[in-house]
Amino acid sequence: MTEFQWPWEYTFPPFFTLQPHEETRNQQIKVWADLVLRYLKYLNKYQVNINESTFPLFNNETLKRRLSPETILVILEYLQRTGHAAPLDKRRIEWQVYWYTLEEYANMVYDWIQQTGQLNTICTLYEIASGENSEGMEFHGIDEKVLLNALRTLEIKGKCEVVELDDSYGIKFF
Amino acid sequence: MRRRAGLGAIQQQQLAAEKYKDKGTNLQESQFEQMTKQMEVFRMKLEEFAVKHKQDIRKNSHFRKQFQEMCAAIGVDPLAAGKGFWSVLGIGDFYYELSVQVVEVCLAANHNTGGLMELSELRRRLIAARGQSAVHQEITNEDILMATKKLNIFGNGFVVHKVGKGKYMVQSIPGELSLEETKVLTVASNTDMGFVTLRMLTEHLGWGELRAKQSLDKTLSEGLCWVDEQDTENDGVSHWFPSLFPGRF
Secondary structure, rough: OOOOOOOOOOHHHHHHHHOHHHHHHHHHHHHHHHHHHHHHHHHOEEEEEEOOOOOOOEEEEOOOOEHHHHHHHHHHHHHHHOEEEOOOOOOEEEEEEEOOOHHHHHHHHHHHHHHHHOOOOOEEEEHHHHHHOOOOOOOOOOOOOHHHHHHHHHHHHEEEEEOOOOEEEEEEEE | OOHHHHHHHHHHHHHHHHHHOOOOOOOOOOHHHHHHHHHHHHHHHHHHHHHHHHHHHOOOOOHHHHHHHHHHHHOOOOOOOOHHHHHHHHHHHHHHHHHHHHHHHHHHHHHHOOOOOEHHHHHHHHHHHHHOOOEEEEEOOOHHHHHHHHOOOOOOHHHHEEOOOOOEEEOOOOOOOOOHHHHHHHHHOOOOOOOOOOOHHHHHHHOOOOHHHHHHHHHHHOOOOOEEEEEEEHOOEEEHHEEEEEEOO
């Protein structure tokens, strides 16, 4: 794995303080949001906890600066508005984060199903997320909970049906 | 490319010739030739002068104005882009082009720099942006200062501030940078990282705490700097200028 490229802001001490000036703050949040998505993609991580105080993303040890949980929440709520995050509990402490929006994932999967002639057959979540056939696809390796959420959006549009199996889910695409 | 230089001279000659014809004076061929030759000599002398004093013309706007007036008198426009000699000077285009590029470079970086850029950084970026064209010239800090002076037509849009230690900051945000803010910037520019604390202002500028705090608040509220509230090494709070932060490039 190549080393992660941190933006210059990551070594800029005030970057870890939520800025009071509106325009500066907007710029700051944008950079953070982009950084969060890139970093999580790099680690193949789909979940964050706002109290994770030792997570290198939020805590720069060398700089001795860290984001407060309140600020992390602000960033995640911004990501929620752009469709890249959703809280997993009412307290908004655990969050699911996706580098692509759920809709983007859903479309990717559907296109792949169509192209590989798998329409009207049943696939399992595992097959889609981690099967041999999906290797090389952007969604390969995706967290199954995220995938399920993405497929639910397709279900609403009537493009697939999700069926509960023994300990997993099967999906039929139309 | 315009050749107004040559046209101007020819027109002048024609005008002169007509004038004499109209007056009904019988000008001898030789006299007309003489006059033309004299104008040529004068023109050559002017060109020699221009080459000899090229640097002065570039640096001194008063000098340049007088020179331009002289040129106008014999129908030559030194600001016109043209082939041959005048493009060697190319004064008009040079500064016009440079000011446009200054604007482009500053505005493109504004979201990063908060609207302030140090002159040496601006120069580096301009040289990089201008590339390897055939008419590429080494840009000096004076050239940039001259070009930014032209930008004063934008009102307070583009201003250059001297901030001590021979440093200049080019401001490309609307609104004025007060003397107070310039002083704060000076203190910041004396640190390696480009930050100030309340204590630095009271110590270096002899300001009272209240005044220092108000100054910092104002600078912050105008988006010129960022606040760091975790600066335990520096009394807890410090204000940083991204345009002075070395880690940015």
